[in-house]
Amino acid sequence: MFTGIIECVGELIARESHGGDVRLGIFSKQLDWSDVRLGDSIAVNGVCLTAVRLEAHAFYADVSLETLNRTSLAFLGVGSSVNLEKALKVSDRLGGHLVSGHVDGLARVIQIQPSARSYRFDIEAPKALSRYIAEKGSVCLDGVSLTVNQVSGSVFSINIVPHTFGVTTLGGWRIGSEINLEVDVIARYLERLFMHDPQKVSPGITESFLAEHGYLK
Secondary structure: OEOOOOOEEEEEEEEEEEEOEEEEEEEOOOOOOOOOOOOOEEEEOOEEEEOOEEEOOEEEEEEOHHHHHHOHHHOOOOOOEEEEEEOOOOOOOOOOOOEOOOOOEEEEEEEEEEEOOEEEEEEEOOHHHHHHOOOOOEEEEOOEEEEOOEEEOOEEEEEEOHHHHHHOOHHHOOOOOEEEEEEOHHHHHHHHHHHOOHHHOOOOOOHHHHHHOOOOO
């Protein structure tokens, strides 16, 4: 698990093809490598990857075809900047929200507007994922935990403050940028529990009940 609070920005230093999959090399002098071991999980732009090789200030991870099909790792080239976060420890503060590192799909930036010292981004989510996004709820975009300001259909808005611009890759977003989206894990499991196993749900819990009380949009 992760929190969506980025520790530092790293650089993609290697991309090796292996029979349809790829192995990525990620470098960072800012990340604390003292407790990183082979097999540890590190989120790269919100994608949970397993360290299979360690070098000085770098790790390598294999990326499956499934991950390539769902995330922006498919089109990142050598030299690209990436957001990095090590896996959450039980004793760590939960500064963002619970993030699994399992990206649901790609969202797209459709509008950028200045808002005082921050910027408002309008993001279009895949239609199948839009139901999980709620006003004032949490989303994870390129590994960053963010609060949803407003929702209209498949489009939602977020605000990025100057600090986040300074410590993540979000300042590089442009209109048309495709970004990794992970919806709130609680929303996914609620749907699974309430909609797909009616025998275990109280007769009083229906889709219309959930919509009426703000659980569905």
